[in-house]
Amino acid sequence: MKGRVRKSFAISLIALFSLSAIFAAGNTEKAAESKTVEVWMINSPVESIISAFDTAGTDFESETGIKVNYVRIPTNDFHTKLVSSISAGVFPDMIIWNSSPGVEFSGTGAVQPVDDIVNEIGRDQFGEGSLKMFAVNGKQLEIPFMVRPGGIHARKDWLEAAGYDMTPKVDSDGYYYYEGLQTWDDIVAAGKKISDPANGKYGLGFAYSRKAFGDSAAFGMSILYSYGASLLDADGKVAINSKEAIAGLNLIKKIWESGAVPAAAITWDGGSNNNFFIAGDIGIVLNSNSIMGKLNDTTGTKPEDLVILPFPSGPAGSYLSASPESITIFNKGNVEAAKSYAKYLLKAETQVKMFEKMGFGYYSPLKKDVMSNALFSNLNMNEKVLMQDARKAINVSFPYDPNAKLGALYSSFLFDDALSRIAVDGWSAEKVAAEMAAKVNEAIND
Amino acid sequence: MPILRRKLTLEEKDNAIGRRFLYPALFVLLCIIAFPVIYSFTLSFFRWRPTEVGHRFVGLKNYFDVYKDDRFVVSIFNTFIYAFVGACGKIVLGMGLALLLNKKFPGRAIARTLLMLPWIIPVTASLTAWNWMFDGMYGVINIVLSRMGLISTYINFLGEKGVALACVLMVGIWMGYPQMMMMLLAGLQAIPGDLYEAAEVEGAGKLRVFFSITIPSLSGVLKTSIILSIIWTFNAFNVIWLLTRGGSSTHIMNTLAYEFSFINMRYDKGAAMSVTILFFLAIFLYIHTKMQREDSLQ
Structure with a gap:
């Protein structure tokens, strides 16, 4: 018996030593890699963007000796990968993303405050609104980096054929606009006019699907907030069942019932609206500006057919659901090297060099010293509109301080499911608002 | 008085050594399963x-x-439908094709390879193809049905409740039947030819042969196949997640568990x-x- 116990003990010790050896080897490897910054970012569909970031990384390495290792993740997988990775205690050194991970994971204590970097660069270099978007309890958790502008992409030729004057005008505040295409109601009316379902042409290409990875959420939230809705009120109470929210949801229902949106929009994925617009089957879509770079002489929609409409407004203003691309640093890894790379990426000369390589459109500048660069003085009308609309970007906590629980709720199909309820289940705006309110209530009080 | 230890037989010694060789595997299994x-x-x-x-x-x-949660009851209902109807579909289709492949005919090897394709093609590739085929605007299924005059307006296969569940069920059966087919084919090939010859001499018809010889001889394989198919289908995830993301009331228990954990961030x-x-x-x-x-x- 004693012999068996001794043997079992010996086996357990060997197993423990083996495990320790494996972990120790891993740590040695990590220590050896302390001169590397691991940066997670979206796997961009545009080659020139990948190249611009790669060049910035290489230049940084030659200046500092710190290697930049990009981990490029498909958009659809980014959130899941990040959640599971953080839960497993594995943190990237840095994230460059437009979904505000610093705010979302602020409760974990793993996000490195970056006030020192922002102060060093100068707070006046960023819009105060964009800084506020990423501050929790007075701490700056993310640094606004660039903007991935979103906007209403439309078929200029279809609108002209429908009698719209597509000459841009400038209002008293210096904002560009097109006559008769300024409000959401105008957009619905235009969508109906240019629709020709019998010939496979639809005026409006808004996704009403939970498969659309942000497209439905951006569309739904933009309308609701432009109608004056917010998830919470000033006292922190649930407000998404307000009369403003119901008015916004009624417009979303009206758009669905207008017949200008293809019935298939309830099953669209993230690429559907872009693809159908590029193929020449849809007249108006809300999308990030990945469309512009994909149009050419062989696509159904030609580059000259594209017009980017200034983002429409509702009764409460014009708000676009979009977060700037931001830099988040985690305090679990190579913090100093990550900070150093963040500062390098935020330098005006680095960004100008990047824009020279990747062009304007998919990204637009956000820092004032970059925006004032001569590179951006020669923009065409569509690019000017994208630049002006970047100022309309809001996040889900708007108009109040960022709230991690609301950020998580945005990623939980809150808006996507609301749209599905309208389109698939035929629910009334009041019923949808009540369900949204229940979800918000559970999220903030549970 | 010292305790006398019984001397172990050679077989007992072998067993004791053998058990020790199992420890590392057991340890790994405990880590990854238990x-x-x-x-x-x-x-x-x-x-x-x-x-x-x-x-x-x-x-x-x-x-x-x-x-x-409202979705829970729906997910249980869908899981049972998906598991039981799916298992039946796979078994029926698998059995039919196994019987066909058990016969000798020209091109049998090619037919067998082609019939295995749903199992061989990477899941994401085949589901992307199904996604496009079911598309409500340009899906080939809608185009074919429309040209045949069977429908006047396109069907939103993955967007309409009930229809969406039927579609994911069909895709699940399509992806799972080759495995059943191979298991049943192996079972069919193990049935002694003498039994069929004897039945032929006795003048038994094809149906009688099928129900009195084939099915009883396959009963062991069939029972295992049905239960395993139910368990595998119960564990299904990717078909539903990639085709509907649980929308249009197609959530099964697995997809709902995933949504709770990774979308709602409620582990x-x-x-x-x-x-x-x-x-x-x-x-x-x-x-x-x-x-x-x-x-x-x-």
Whole structure:
């Protein structure tokens, strides 16, 4: 018996030593890699963007000796990968993303405050609104980096054929606009006019699907907030069942019932609206500006057919659901090297060099010293509109301080499911608002 | 007085050594199977979210939260439909094709390869293709049905309740039948030819041969195939997640558990859902083990 116990003990010790050896080897490897910054970012569909970031990384390495290792993740997988990775205690050194991970994971204590970097660069270099978007309890958790502008992409030729004057005008505040295409109601009316379902042409290409990875959420939230809705009120109470929210949801229902949106929009994925617009089957879509770079002489929609409409407004203003691309640093890894790379990426000369390589459109500048660069003085009308609309970007906590629980709720199909309820289940705006309110209530009080 | 130890026989010594060789494998199995199960079980009694630090014991709250969610009942209903109808579909189709492949005919090898394709093609590739085929604007199924004059307006296959579930079920059957077909084909090839020759001499018809010889001879394989198919289908995830993401009332228990955990970021509710799934699977596993024991006794 004693012999068996001794043997079992010996086996357990060997197993423990083996495990320790494996972990120790891993740590040695990590220590050896302390001169590397691991940066997670979206796997961009545009080659020139990948190249611009790669060049910035290489230049940084030659200046500092710190290697930049990009981990490029498909958009659809980014959130899941990040959640599971953080839960497993594995943190990237840095994230460059437009979904505000610093705010979302602020409760974990793993996000490195970056006030020192922002102060060093100068707070006046960023819009105060964009800084506020990423501050929790007075701490700056993310640094606004660039903007991935979103906007209403439309078929200029279809609108002209429908009698719209597509000459841009400038209002008293210096904002560009097109006559008769300024409000959401105008957009619905235009969508109906240019629709020709019998010939496979639809005026409006808004996704009403939970498969659309942000497209439905951006569309739904933009309308609701432009109608004056917010998830919470000033006292922190649930407000998404307000009369403003119901008015916004009624417009979303009206758009669905207008017949200008293809019935298939309830099953669209993230690429559907872009693809159908590029193929020449849809007249108006809300999308990030990945469309512009994909149009050419062989696509159904030609580059000259594209017009980017200034983002429409509702009764409460014009708000676009979009977060700037931001830099988040985690305090679990190579913090100093990550900070150093963040500062390098935020330098005006680095960004100008990047824009020279990747062009304007998919990204637009956000820092004032970059925006004032001569590179951006020669923009065409569509690019000017994208630049002006970047100022309309809001996040889900708007108009109040960022709230991690609301950020998580945005990623939980809150808006996507609301749209599905309208389109698939035929629910009334009041019923949808009540369900949204229940979800918000559970999220903030549970 | 010293205790006298009985001298071990050579066989007992061999067994003792053999058992020790099993320890590393057992250790690995404990790590990759028992640990996650115990961990999930523990997690289901705590408030445990990836966006928060620390965990707090909440008793059965997570289970109550899951069971009162509207989607839970729908997911149970869909899971059973998906598992049982799916298993039947796979068995019927697999059996038909196995019977066909058991006959000698020119091009049998090519037919067998082609029929295995749904199993061979990478899941994401085949599901992307199905996604496009089901598309409500340009899907080839709509185009074909329309040109045949069977429909006047295009059907939103993955968007309409009921229709969407039927579609994912069909794709599930399509992806799973080759495995059943191969298992049943192996069973068919093991049936002695003498039985069929004797039946032919006795003048038995094809149906009689099928029900009196083929089915009884395959009963062991069939029982195992049905139970395994139900268990595998019960564990299905990718077909539904990639085609509908649980929309149009197509959530099954697995997709809902995933949504709780990784979309709603409620690991605690996801764990409670997973433990519930485990309960159902344990019942099927018990039936399977019992059937296997009965078969071995026979």
